[in-house]
Amino acid sequence: MNTRLEAALAVSTVIFALRSDPGSGLSSLWLPLVRRTRDPYLGRWALPGGGLPTDEGLAGAAARALRETTGLTPKYLEQLYTFGDPGRSPGGRVVSVVYWALVESGEAALAVEDENVHWFPADHLPPLAFDHNRIVEYALWRLRTKVEYSRIAHAFLGETFTLAQLREVHEAVLQKALDPANFRRTVESSGTVVDTGRRVAGVPHRPPRLYRYNDSVPAAEPGALEPAIG
Amino acid sequence: MNTRLEAALAVSTVIFALRSDPGSGLSSLWLPLVRRTRDPYLGRWALPGGGLPTDEGLAGAAARALRETTGLTPKYLEQLYTFGDPGRSPGGRVVSVVYWALVESGEAALAVEDENVHWFPADHLPPLAFDHNRIVEYALWRLRTKVEYSRIAHAFLGETFTLAQLREVHEAVLQKALDPANFRRTVESSGTVVDTGRRVAGVPHRPPRLYRYNDSVPAAEPGALEPAIG
Incomplete structure (x- = not known):
């Protein structure tokens, strides 16, 4: 003992x-x-x-x-x-x-x-x-x-991102194509991202919206002992 | 290094x-x-x-x-x-x-x-x-x-158990009362337990059914490195 x-x-x-x-x-x-x-x-x-x-x-x-x-x-x-x-x-x-x-x-x-x-x-x-x-x-x-x-996909991205970029992270990690419209609905209804009101610069027609993560949504593991860095 | x-x-x-x-x-x-x-x-x-x-x-x-x-x-x-x-x-x-x-x-x-x-x-x-x-x-x-x-509650119980016993395990772990009818519906629809066809012995009127865990349902964590004992 x-x-x-x-x-x-x-x-x-x-x-x-x-x-x-x-x-x-x-x-x-x-x-x-x-x-x-x-x-x-x-x-x-x-x-x-x-x-x-x-x-x-x-x-x-x-x-x-x-x-x-x-x-x-x-x-x-x-x-x-x-x-x-x-x-x-x-x-x-x-x-x-x-x-x-x-x-x-x-x-x-x-x-x-x-x-x-x-x-x-x-x-x-x-x-x-x-x-x-x-x-x-x-x-x-x-x-x-x-x-x-959980909301860890944004760790691969910068401070702001488009929904297409976020979907590409999920696709790369999961190694499968995801339907863009379904993905948009799921993310928007989850409340985990916030529309910054800004759009991608330098795109002439319908530039994509820029989002950031909603820090007020608690992480999936409140009991985790070491919070994620960043 | x-x-x-x-x-x-x-x-x-x-x-x-x-x-x-x-x-x-x-x-x-x-x-x-x-x-x-x-x-x-x-x-x-x-x-x-x-x-x-x-x-x-x-x-x-x-x-x-x-x-x-x-x-x-x-x-x-x-x-x-x-x-x-x-x-x-x-x-x-x-x-x-x-x-x-x-x-x-x-x-x-x-x-x-x-x-x-x-x-x-x-x-x-x-x-x-x-x-x-x-x-x-x-x-x-x-x-x-x-x-x-996950299906770990049965680790507190014997080989067979009643749904009331399984609910009492969840109530004791979660420290809150659960509605018996809701609990029964949730467990029965999950497919994680199997009716053994037997009933508790020695109970004269409507003895409760005995269930066992359905081993054919995969555990929640297929990637876990050390499978549960027992």
């Missing part, structure tokens, strides 16, 4: 952003990975992460890993799950506290990328180090479930 | 069962706590838990703490959250992976109780060690949210 063994502890982050395919113009989910520079899994791609300094909270360590890897700040950050199977690391037992984060698309375009940091399409990953493929699959499931009942 | 500090790691479990008040006959949520036998917080009540042996998974360690403390086996066990604020333990940084569990009421009545293991009403706890009051509050929020959209 009172034994507390010392275990190696890591904090890792699954970072999602939307990127457009230059050819088709369609958006899909991408995430940054880092190349391992030591054993085990030397040379393999892995989730960004690291240890837990004694004066840093878990969410703080997750946001720092994100910042150090990509130079970005997340608009949404939430604890995903803690993974601790005895066999998950060949180098000895490691317990990984994993967070997931959403980054705004415009900012994600500015992300650092070099020989050891590279972005991959989330649904077409190479074999990753440790159990990181399974972790990404679980994070994708959580994101896709949550985008249907 | 590659530093992994050694951190003290604990696995704790919030264990819920329903108990009837002998006077009113009404059920409410109770949980077992253990008295701390050393500093910090010597003598205070705390969640059952302990360390993580190198050959044991996180869920396995959580179920073992439950078994060692109460002599019980959970019907439902799920990871709740990992707590790791730097200041949460005065004796040095401890990261706690917390699970929550539901125990069948009939079995809970057989639980071990002695000077150092005691059951308390979940909504009326004394000041606990560490941040354990906050952890219990979060577990209560998760249970109350989940009982409304």
Whole structure:
């Protein structure tokens, strides 16, 4: 009952952003990975992460890993799950506290990328180090479930957006086309977005309206322990 | 990026069962706590838990703490959250992976109780060690949210049950009276319970029907990593 063994502890982050395919113009989910520079899994791609300094909270360590890897700040950050199977690391037992984060698309375009940091399409990953493929699959499931009942899609967008942009986020996350008229009705009746009264500049005929998120609507999880950043 | 500090790691479990008040006959949520036998917080009540042996998974360690403390086996066990604020333990940084569990009421009545293991009403706890009051509050929020959209209420009941018993579980968890006719309609239309064709024995006039859970209905969280036990 009172034994507390010392275990190696890591904090890792699954970072999602939307990127457009230059050819088709369609958006899909991408995430940054880092190349391992030591054993085990030397040379393999892995989730960004690291240890837990004694004066840093878990969410703080997750946001720092994100910042150090990509130079970005997340608009949404939430604890995903803690993974601790005895066999998950060949180098000895490691317990990984994993967070997931959403980054705004415009900012994600500015992300650092070099020989050891590279972005991959989330649904077409190479074999990753440790159990990181399974972790990404679980994070994708959580994101896709949550985008249907919570108001997190706007984390991929800027301060204001058109309903077409918001629909494209949902389509990219859920990987299916949504009927524009139905989507508009559902969003408008939900009360989660507010018409700013402004329209997209530079569009001559019927420029689309600009919306912002309605901050007065409570988030779906009032009991969440760490509120979303941003 | 590659530093992994050694951190003290604990696995704790919030264990819920329903108990009837002998006077009113009404059920409410109770949980077992253990008295701390050393500093910090010597003598205070705390969640059952302990360390993580190198050959044991996180869920396995959580179920073992439950078994060692109460002599019980959970019907439902799920990871709740990992707590790791730097200041949460005065004796040095401890990261706690917390699970929550539901125990069948009939079995809970057989639980071990002695000077150092005691059951308390979940909504009326004394000041606990560490941040354990906050952890219990979060577990209560998760249970109350989940009982409304998922089929976990039957974990408090035996193999078969009447609709009145199932309604009493919901009433005890949610702490509000539910209209019997509405509850019956909602449950029957959900398809989550099956009429066994049998009735409660020993009731002379119109004995209530016995139901069981419909295992063919998928659980609410197909992506959950550790399926419910039992």
